[in-house]
Amino acid sequence: MPVYLIRHGQSEFNAVARDGIDPLIYDAPLTALGRSQADQARKNIAGLNIQHVICSPLTRAVQTALRIFGDDVPITIDAGHREMVCNSCDVGRHPHILSRDFPNLSFDHLDDHWWHKGPENAHGVPHEPEDIFTRRIEDFVARLEAAAQETTTTAPFATRPLAIVGHGLFFQGLVGRLMDNCEIVRYK
Template sequence: MTLLIRHAESAWNEHFGWSRIDVGLPDPPLTAAGIEQARRAVERLRHEGVRRLIASPYRRTLQTALIIAEALDLPITVDPLVRERCAFSCDLGSPPAELARLWPQLDFSGLDEVWWGGVIESWESLGARCAAFRAKMRLLPDRHEVAVVSHWGFIRGLTGAELHNTDFIRLDLAEAASLT
């Protein structure tokens, strides 16, 4: 089974968690606490048989994935299909050129200039994206050795589960997507 990992705490999560107010922070980085969460996640993932990571192109997921990848010596593939459901300011991403400047070791060539969508994504659209992800993963011969660093909304769309930062869940690719 594929593992789904929610990214570590971002600056947006830190503020929204206590205020429940969107502070208008696009594509936020991890906090110091988030960096520590990602480091601790490495030990929980060490014996899960992960051989490769797929990461959403947001800064928070890339930072989380890079911490895990460095510790476990894993390659990372960036895939906008596993991005967050665009609904808050934190869901506005960064252009590929900016991401490539920050992380030249990663390949952002498959990203559109605005890869995150421009409006609030409908639940129907998220459901279609989740179905496309399931279909894509079923075709991968190494799907049982892949961990995906993604987001609360995308993981909820795939599994119905609401994960905390750096929690992970196994995805049964045969099950239908659940948005409830």
């Protein structure tokens, strides 16, 4: 059964970041364009019969998943496919804050600091080393493949067709190219 990757819609960070200068928009939400992209993606997924959604806890991904799937499909939050931390938009928020903003989703299973921990720059942004990021991608793929072999579980990764709502650099590590905002790609 298929797995679909969906990159989040345009975020406030995406809209203004230029020339490698971090505009310091932490855990950036969607722009009006990003919301419109997610609304279009909702139309594009019609007929795919998606049964479960695995979503990154970063706000732009959660907002995208909720706009696309609403209450129609169960959404599980999983930090394993969060974006590589290299800018302010990749710094997450504590689970209790996310629970307040998205009360219909569960964040209780997340660590208080679920994004990359490490030395921070002057703006409080750690940089996730590439080898750690690559290992995280490999771990995520292993979880997907293990779930695909499982025939008796109802765990979220095993429920198919499955949609994974996430981020550009992480998905680039899976499909070999940067996906557009709200692009839907069938994985393997």
